[in-house]
Amino acid sequence: MSVGLQHYLVVSAVLFSLGLLGVILRRNLLVIYMGLEMMLNAANLALVAFSRFTNNLDGQVFVFFVITVAAAEVAVGLALIVALYRRRQTVHAEDLTCMKL
Amino acid sequence: MTADLLFYLFAACTLVCGFLVIANPFSLNPVTSAMFLVLTMVFLAGLFVLLHAFFLAAIQVLVYAGAVMVLFLFVIMLLDLKAEERRRLKVFGITTGLIAVGAILFIFLNTLAQAPLGASTTPELEGTTMALGKLLFTRYLLPFEVVSVLLLVAMIGAIFLSKKELK
Amino acid sequence: MIPVNYLDLLRLAAPETVVLAGALVVLGVDLLALREVETGLRRLLLLILGAVTCGAAIAWMAAFPNLGNFMQGMLVVTPLTQWVKGGVLALAILTLLLSGGASFTNHWGEYVALLLLSAVGLMFLVSSESLLVIFIALELASLSLYILAAFHHDAPESAEAALKYFLFGSVSAGFMLFGLSLLYGLSGSIDLREIAAALGGPFLDPLLAVAMVTVAVGLGFKIAAAPFHLWAPDVYQAAPPPSAAFIASASKLASFFVLAKVLSVGMGGLEGRAVFGDYLPGWVPLLAALAAASLLWGNLAAIVQTNVRRLIAYSAIAHAGYMLLGIMGGKAGLPALVYYAMTYGFTTLGAFGVASLVRDRVGGDNLSDFAGLSRREPWMAFCMLVFMLSLAGIPPLAGFFGKFYLFAAALKTSSLDLLWLVILAIGMSAVSLYYYLQVLKQIYVVPPPSGLAAAPIPSLPKTVIILAALTVIVLGCAPNLLLRVLAAP
Numbered sequence: 001m002s003v004g005l006q007h008y009l010v011v012s013a014v015l016f017s018l019g020l021l022g023v024i025l026r027r028n029l030l031v032i033y034m035g036l037e038m039m040l041n042a043a044n045l046a047l048v049a050f051s052r053f054t055n056n057l058d059g060q061v062f063v064f065f066v067i068t069v070a071a072a073e074v075a076v077g078l079a080l081i082v083a084l085y086r087r088r089q090t091v092h093a094e095d096l097t098c099m100k101l
Numbered sequence: 102m103t104a105d106l107l108f109y110l111f112a113a114c115t116l117v118c119g120f121l122v123i124a125n126p127f128s129l130n131p132v133t134s135a136m137f138l139v140l141t142m143v144f145l146a147g148l149f150v151l152l153h154a155f156f157l158a159a160i161q162v163l164v165y166a167g168a169v170m171v172l173f174l175f176v177i178m179l180l181d182l183k184a185e186e187r188r189r190l191k192v193f194g195i196t197t198g199l200i201a202v203g204a205i206l207f208i209f210l211n212t213l214a215q216a217p218l219g220a221s222t223t224p225e226l227e228g229t230t231m232a233l234g235k236l237l238f239t240r241y242l243l244p245f246e247v248v249s250v251l252l253l254v255a256m257i258g259a260i261f262l263s264k265k266e267l268k
Numbered sequence: 269m270i271p272v273n274y275l276d277l278l279r280l281a282a283p284e285t286v287v288l289a290g291a292l293v294v295l296g297v298d299l300l301a302l303r304e305v306e307t308g309l310r311r312l313l314l315l316i317l318g319a320v321t322c323g324a325a326i327a328w329m330a331a332f333p334n335l336g337n338f339m340q341g342m343l344v345v346t347p348l349t350q351w352v353k354g355g356v357l358a359l360a361i362l363t364l365l366l367s368g369g370a371s372f373t374n375h376w377g378e379y380v381a382l383l384l385l386s387a388v389g390l391m392f393l394v395s396s397e398s399l400l401v402i403f404i405a406l407e408l409a410s411l412s413l414y415i416l417a418a419f420h421h422d423a424p425e426s427a428e429a430a431l432k433y434f435l436f437g438s439v440s441a442g443f444m445l446f447g448l449s450l451l452y453g454l455s456g457s458i459d460l461r462e463i464a465a466a467l468g469g470p471f472l473d474p475l476l477a478v479a480m481v482t483v484a485v486g487l488g489f490k491i492a493a494a495p496f497h498l499w500a501p502d503v504y505q506a507a508p509p510p511s512a513a514f515i516a517s518a519s520k521l522a523s524f525f526v527l528a529k530v531l532s533v534g535m536g537g538l539e540g541r542a543v544f545g546d547y548l549p550g551w552v553p554l555l556a557a558l559a560a561a562s563l564l565w566g567n568l569a570a571i572v573q574t575n576v577r578r579l580i581a582y583s584a585i586a587h588a589g590y591m592l593l594g595i596m597g598g599k600a601g602l603p604a605l606v607y608y609a610m611t612y613g614f615t616t617l618g619a620f621g622v623a624s625l626v627r628d629r630v631g632g633d634n635l636s637d638f639a640g641l642s643r644r645e646p647w648m649a650f651c652m653l654v655f656m657l658s659l660a661g662i663p664p665l666a667g668f669f670g671k672f673y674l675f676a677a678a679l680k681t682s683s684l685d686l687l688w689l690v691i692l693a694i695g696m697s698a699v700s701l702y703y704y705l706q707v708l709k710q711i712y713v714v715p716p717p718s719g720l721a722a723a724p725i726p727s728l729p730k731t732v733i734i735l736a737a738l739t740v741i742v743l744g745c746a747p748n749l750l751l752r753v754l755a756a757p
Contacts, residue, residue, distance in 0.1 A: 025123065028129075039446070056457075061241050067160055067161065071169055087424040239272050242272055
């Protein structure tokens, strides 16, 4: 069976789930961010694959913008982590307990 | 045929490296995770090449592997995280997390297997720089401008949040 | 090659351009001219500059009502989007003036600029029908709001709340993007109208169902509907009060509008039915589940809260449940939804204003800190009375008519299919009266603690709170003022 759209989408779905797993299971904020990046990248892969197999460049332009947005988001997110570390000396999700749930 | 083999190679490497980012059995150190994330991004760029998205493959390597990961590593070095590795993981949390994500993945794959996705036309699209560039400055002019504002916000935010308060 | 008419784009995006230019001017003026000026004066000048910018954008929209559609849905300006944008800008003005007496930061240039830039993001969000612009505008608004939530430089809770907001927001963005990619793949387009034409209906393809659920999860985080509300109480409680007020009002208005647009325009044929025994998968059953969860969880959790801002947060989750009813009313429910979201925005903004004044005076915003407010500040106490009763839905205030029109819209379009949900909503708003009255009991019945010296409160926030209360009363007594123009074609 030659490689088609479905194959790429399966890779994308598995990568998305791996990212989500990282976000849920890991307690280190930096690793949680890495999981987030993987989720965005999984969506990117789906977009590029759809774009290729429906002969429509819109998906690729979409990915171009997503990469830019993700870079901006990482910059702000890491700055937030640094700001938190300055005040609380921690990067652990379990230590975010100033307020009760 | 070669393309198919390369697909399986890149896909397997992407997923294995992706797994090692979030659950490395040998080390819980964020630096290792970051390194495997770089590899994931690079193999993904390989998949982009197989999909004829050449421009995006280049951007992926430049922005993710180049810029974003350097940022990650800088912050890891800056914060000097030694004490983090000793924490115990909770079995209950891991089990529920695994079950939840497993269920989501099962639903995804199940629907994908049933979905009528027979790509009718033979793919002939080429994601060259010129094709994308022309679209960017015509049809996608507005999002292009909005994204520039977004980068301005990120810049202000990163500087404001990470600098020390001046007395 | 598609020819681009740059003048056309500038004409349609003029209000956004005005606000953007204002943000840049604020940054520049702060950097070049106001470095040496004393903080209080500098704050006042920058806040007024920001408010004037928003006012100019509103005036521009009123004077030159350019309508049109740029590049197949990239920017679609209709009278309704103009009104929603006007609402976002009005809320931005009030938020800016509300910061008049605040002292949580010294970086007023950055604060005002980020508030204006997030307003720009919300405006683009309101007036686009392209998945790409919606995603980017949502990220622009969210990124600015994350930073605004972390603006309290001395308080560790502020940074922590912002980080939680960021984490939940990013996960939701990931979900939403994955859903958007599936939508694009299934329809071959990123324009909402073309997507609706390609998808057809009324039967739901399984992969499309996944796309719909992931997009709803993504936007459900933004509107703080249960079970995606976990960030809201922390952010409302710990962010600087004006930032929290803006997140609770303007951001909510725009997010609800875009959710309604994505569902009713982009998936117009896929409503489905949420009736026992006659169930058809689609987005109405999905939203009905979210609405029921939000109504129950928001109202019941609000009862046990001791912090007023946290209480407002849980009541906001409940109100998200009411507003979801309006979305289920389809296109006919849109004016009712916008009316409700706007009046809710003014109400909650005013309530945050009062809470912030109390916090500045007493040092906290727990329920007990409000004790005897009526004796210290009779006017502020009366405004809080108006806000709380409007939130509870007591006539003749705006909250009552908002709820009335929402329920009517939900029942009219669905031919009583949603009766069970409307009954639940009415029952839950009776429950909500209990915790709103708790706040009022503290204000009017409990005697004030002794030893609080009288201190003048800053006039700018006071004016804003009275203005918001007046709006709630006027729009409640004459709802047709706003509803008629919203429903005009």
